[in-house]
Amino acid sequence: xxxxxxxxxxxxxxxxxxxxxxxxxxxxxxxxxxxxxxxxxxxxxxxxxxxxxxxxxxxxxxxxxxxxxxxxxxxxxxxxxxxxxxxxxxxxxxxxxxxxxxxxxxxxxxxxxxxxxxxxxxxxxxxxxxxxxxxxxxxxxxxxxxxxxxxxxxxxxxxxxxxxxxxxxxxxxxxxxxxxxxxxxxxxxxxxxxxxxxxxxxxxxxxxxxxxxxxxxxxxxxxxxxxxxxxxxxxxxxxxxxxxxxxxxxxxxxxxxxxxxxxxxxxxxxxxxxxxxxxxxxxxxxxxxxxxxxxxxxxxxxxxxxxxxxxxxxxxxxxxxxxxxxxxxxxxxxxxxxxxxxxxxxxxxxxxxxxxxxxxxxxxxxxxxxxxxxxxxxxxxxxxxxxxxxxxxxxxxxxxxxxxxxxxxxxxxxxxxxxxxxxxxxxxxxxxxxxxxxxxxxxxxxxxxxxxxxxxxxxxxxxxxxxxxxxxxxxxxxxxxxxxxxx
Numbered sequence: 001x002x003x004x005x006x007x008x009x010x011x012x013x014x015x016x017x018x019x020x021x022x023x024x025x026x027x028x029x030x031x032x033x034x035x036x037x038x039x040x041x042x043x044x045x046x047x048x049x050x051x052x053x054x055x056x057x058x059x060x061x062x063x064x065x066x067x068x069x070x071x072x073x074x075x076x077x078x079x080x081x082x083x084x085x086x087x088x089x090x091x092x093x094x095x096x097x098x099x100x101x102x103x104x105x106x107x108x109x110x111x112x113x114x115x116x117x118x119x120x121x122x123x124x125x126x127x128x129x130x131x132x133x134x135x136x137x138x139x140x141x142x143x144x145x146x147x148x149x150x151x152x153x154x155x156x157x158x159x160x161x162x163x164x165x166x167x168x169x170x171x172x173x174x175x176x177x178x179x180x181x182x183x184x185x186x187x188x189x190x191x192x193x194x195x196x197x198x199x200x201x202x203x204x205x206x207x208x209x210x211x212x213x214x215x216x217x218x219x220x221x222x223x224x225x226x227x228x229x230x231x232x233x234x235x236x237x238x239x240x241x242x243x244x245x246x247x248x249x250x251x252x253x254x255x256x257x258x259x260x261x262x263x264x265x266x267x268x269x270x271x272x273x274x275x276x277x278x279x280x281x282x283x284x285x286x287x288x289x290x291x292x293x294x295x296x297x298x299x300x301x302x303x304x305x306x307x308x309x310x311x312x313x314x315x316x317x318x319x320x321x322x323x324x325x326x327x328x329x330x331x332x333x334x335x336x337x338x339x340x341x342x343x344x345x346x347x348x349x350x351x352x353x354x355x356x357x358x359x360x361x362x363x364x365x366x367x368x369x370x371x372x373x374x375x376x377x378x379x380x381x382x383x384x385x386x387x388x389x390x391x392x393x394x395x396x397x398x399x400x401x402x403x404x405x406x407x408x409x410x411x412x413x414x415x416x417x418x419x420x421x422x423x424x425x426x427x428x429x430x431x432x433x434x435x436x437x438x439x440x441x442x443x444x445x446x447x448x449x450x451x452x453x454x455x456x457x458x459x460x461x462x463x464x465x466x467x468x469x470x471x472x473x474x475x476x477x478x479x480x481x482x483x484x485x486x487x
Contacts, residue, residue, distance in 0.1 A: 007103030013309025049170020106142020
C-alpha cells in the first residue's frame with residue numbers, strides 16, 4: 001500500500017500589517033518528494049511521526065508536498081492560489097494512493113479564503129473523491145471549521161502547549177490510517193464549536209484551567225469505541241468567523257458516540273468559561289516583580305509573541321530596561337537595519353543605533369542608544385531536543401550582539417526567530433545564567449527551553465498584535481455571541 005504525505009502550515013495573524021507572500025514560504029520550507037523525507041523524517045515534527053509509523057508497518061510513505069512559513073500576516077491572494085496549485089499538481093503526479101496523511105495548521109487565513117485550511121483540504125477531497133481516507137493532524141491553536149472536518153475522515157490535534165508531542169501525534173494519525181486501511185476500524189468524527197474564545201495566557205496545557213479539561217478528554221479515551229479526541233484552544237489573533245475554541249471526537253463507526261462525547265467536552269468549557277479569563281501582569285509591575293524574584297527571570301513578551309505572528313521588533317520592554325539602566329538583562333530584536341549598521345561599525349566599536357519599532361506603530365518606537373558591537377554571527381543553530389514547532393535547524397540570518405551603555409545586552413537578528421531554543425543564545429556566546437532578566441518574545445512556546453534555567457517566568461501584557469488583552473483588538477468578523485467579548 002502507498003500513503004501520500006502533504007501539508008501547508010501557516011498561522012496567520014490578521015492584525016499584522018505585513019502580508020505573507022511566497023517569499024515567506026521559501027524562507028521557511030517549500031518541499032516536494034524526497035526533499036520532505038530528508039528534512040523531516042528524523043524531526044520532532046508530525047511529518048516525522050508519519051514516516052516512522054508507516055515505515056514500521058511496511059507501508060510505502062509517498063512524500064508529495066509540504067510548505068511552511070513562520071507565523072505572520074494574512075496570506076496574499078496570489079500566494080494562496082499558487083500554494084494550492086502546487087499542492088494539487090504534485091498530488092496529481094504522485095500516482096495511485098491508498099490514503100492521504102495531511103498536515104494543515106488550522107489557523108491559516110488568506111485574502112480570498114478566510115478558512116484557507118478548509119479551502120485546500122476541500123479541494124483535495126474533491127480531487128480524490130469520497131472514498132479515499134484522509135487523516136490529518138492539527139495544531140491545537142487551530143480555529144477549526146466545519147469545512148476542515150467534512151474534508152477529512154479524522155483529525156487529531158497536538159495535546160501539549162508548548163508543542164512537544166508533534167511527532168507522537170503524527171504517529172497516532174498514521175497508526176489510525178494503518179488500522180483504517182487494514183479494515184480494523186472505520187473512523188467517523190464529530191466536532192463542537194462552543195461560543196468561547198480562550199485567552200492565550202490561559203493556554204498552558206499542563207496548568208489549570210487547561211489541565212482539568214484535558215483530564216476529562218483523557219477519561220473519554222477510555223470509552224470503548226473512542227479512537228481519539230482533540231481540544232482546539234484556538235488562535236485569537238485571526239479575525240475570522242471560526243476564531244475560538246472547538247473539540248473533535250473520532251469514534252469507530254459510531255457517529256452517535258462521537259457526537260455524545262464531543263458534546264460533553266463542549267458543555268464542560270461552557271460551564272467553566274470564566275476560569276479561562278487571563279491573569280494580566282502589566283509591564284512596570286512585571287519588572288518590579290522580576291527584580292524581587294529568584295533569578296534569572298524570563299519575561300515573556302506576550303504582545304510581541306513571534307510564534308503568534310508578531311514582528312519581533314517591539315520595544316516596550318527594551319525601553320523600560322534602558323530607562324531603568326538594568327545592565328544585566330538580555331533582549332532579542334529582529335532589526336536587519338541595525339544589524340547592518342552595527343556590522344559596518346566593526347567589533348568593539350561604538351555605534352549609534354535606533355533599535356526596533358520599525359514594522360508599524362503598534363509595537364513601540366525605535367530605541368535610540370549608544371552601543372558597542374560585541375560579536376557577529378551567521379545566525380544558524382540547531383536543537384536536538386523536542387521543542388515547540390518540531391524543527392531541529394534554524395536560521396535567523398546575520399546576527400549582531402551589542403551592549404547598550406548602562407543598559408541590556410541585545411541580540412539583533414536579520415530574520416524573525418521564535419525563542420524555541422536556548423541554542424539561539426548559546427550559539428552566539430550568550431550564557432543565560434549570567435543575566436538577571438531574559439526577555440523571550442512568546443507566551444508558552446519558550447517555556448520548554450527557558451524553564452530549566454529560569455526559576456521565575458512572568459507573562460507580561462505588552463501592547464501589540466498578540467496582546468493578551470484580546471478584547472482590545474479591532475475584530476470585525478468574529479462569531480457573535482462569543483465569550484469573553486459577550487459575557
